[in-house]
Amino acid sequence: MSLAAESTSGSARSLRLTALTKEFATFTAVRSLDLEVPAGTFFALLGPSGCGKTTTLRMVAGLDTPTSGTIHLGQDEITYQKPYRRPVNTVFQNYALFPHLNIHDNVAFGLRRRGVKDVDRQVQEMLALVELEAQARKKPTQMSGGQQQRVALARALINRPEVLLLDEPLGALDLKLRRGMQIELKRIQTEVGLTFVHVTHDQEEAMTMADTIAVMNGGVIEQMGSPAELYENPRTTFVANFLGQTNLMPGTVAGADSDVVRVDMHGTQVSIPADRAHTREGSGWVGIRPEKVLLAPEGEPIDAPGNHMTGGVITDVSFVGVSTQYLVRMPWGQELMAFEQNTGRRAVLAHGTKVDVSWRPEFAFLLPATQDVNAGAVEEA
Known part of the structure; x- marks a missing residue:
């Protein structure tokens, strides 16, 4: 029976972490984490270095022991089970292939160690899955980094784990x-139907592959959801800044009803959909993604009915091929980012051009002013 067939045979179990905590001598890496990963999904733990994501993965793998809390696969608790007894395998960034063995034997290693029969057929099936059938007799040193990563993946998958853990697996490429490997990993996960839990600090990587992303910060989950949900409707400034780029502008709530929250921004009233307004009184941060910001030379019409602001001046223009990225200084002194696709509809606007700014209300979101406006922002090296 193939791995894909086995994975869909009805025995798949969800992974559940309950109040999981890991304390070290000088700090707490993971704080009372509650998390459920549905069987058969591609799940990403995303966050900056030191946020606790790798420690979480290591506790699931059995390489670190939790200070408190539990880990379950379905109804079975595996919190203190030895790593080799767990139906879990891990693929690391450094691949950990045996340099003296060829690719076939690297993939076969775990099965032969357990005395499994019909090893060659299973190895051939795995190499076909990762599209390396023709490379079976090569040594790891004769292969590219991407090929070595696929060998490591095949070696983990051939053991038929219920959960495959991926610890920054593409970081060395x-x-x-x-x-290319992001697309390959997603294809393989879809084909075999196993639960993949992927740890990464790369936002694009997580959003490209994962069905669900948990954004971690300081040992806790800031927000969890689909890539589109997290990007379009972040609930914290950390998530807004860490997932892509965003404009966060100060404002004061002027009124609210069941559908819309109205916010005064330096004398202009803007609207926020109620389900994207995460505060309904006092001060807040109005958020809008740069690609949702539309520009036009002063006084010219903009095809974006709704939130419209005047008095902007372009202070920086960056042509990056598919788009042009503008900085626009607004009358209150803040610079807004605006990304415009280079469709050829009009010429690139020049530095110093006076512009009006607009965005559709349904694309904006509102966050509490008590949150740090710079949280999650990735500083340039």
């Missing part, structure tokens, strides 16, 4: 290879 160059950008082009990494993007």
Whole structure:
């Protein structure tokens, strides 16, 4: 029976973490984490270095022991089970392949160690899955980084784990290879139907592959949901800043009803959909993604009915091929980012051009002013 067939045979179990905590001598890495990963999904733990994501993965793998809390697969608790007894396998960033063995034997290693029969057929099936059938007799050193990563994946999958843990698996690859492997990993996960839990600090990587993302910060989950949900409707400034780029502008709630929250921004009233307004009184941060911001030379019409502001001046223009990225200084002194697709509809606006700014109300969101406006912002090296 193939791995894909086995994974859909009805025995799949969800992974559940309950009040999971890991304390070290000088700090708490993971704080009372509650999390459920549905069987058969591609789940990403996303966050900056030191947020607790790798520690969480290591506790699931059995490589670190929780200070408190529990880990369940379905109804079975595995919190203190030895790593080799768990139906879990891990793929690390450094691949950990045996350099003296060829690819076939690397993939076969775990099965042979357990005395499994019909190893060659299973290895061939795995190499076909990762599209490396022709490379079976090569040594790891004769292969590219992307090929070595696929060997490591095949070696983990051949053991038929219920959960595959991926710890920054693409971090050692160059950008082009990494993007190709993102697509490959998602294809393989879809084909075999196993639960993948992927740890990464790369926002694009998580959003490209995962069905669900949990954004971690300081040992806790800031927000969890689909990539589109987290990007379009962040609930904290950390998530808004960490997932892509965003404009966060100060405002004061002027009124609210069941559908819309109205916010005064420096004398202009803007509207926020009620389900995207995460505060309904006092001060707040009005958020809008740069690609949702529309520009036009002063006085010219903008095809975005709703939130419209005047008095902007372009202070920076960056042509990046598919788009042009503008900085626009607003009358109150803040610079807004605006990304415009280079469709050829009009010429690039020049530095110093006076512009009006607009966005559709349904794309905006509102966050409490008590949250740090710079939380989650990735500083340039």
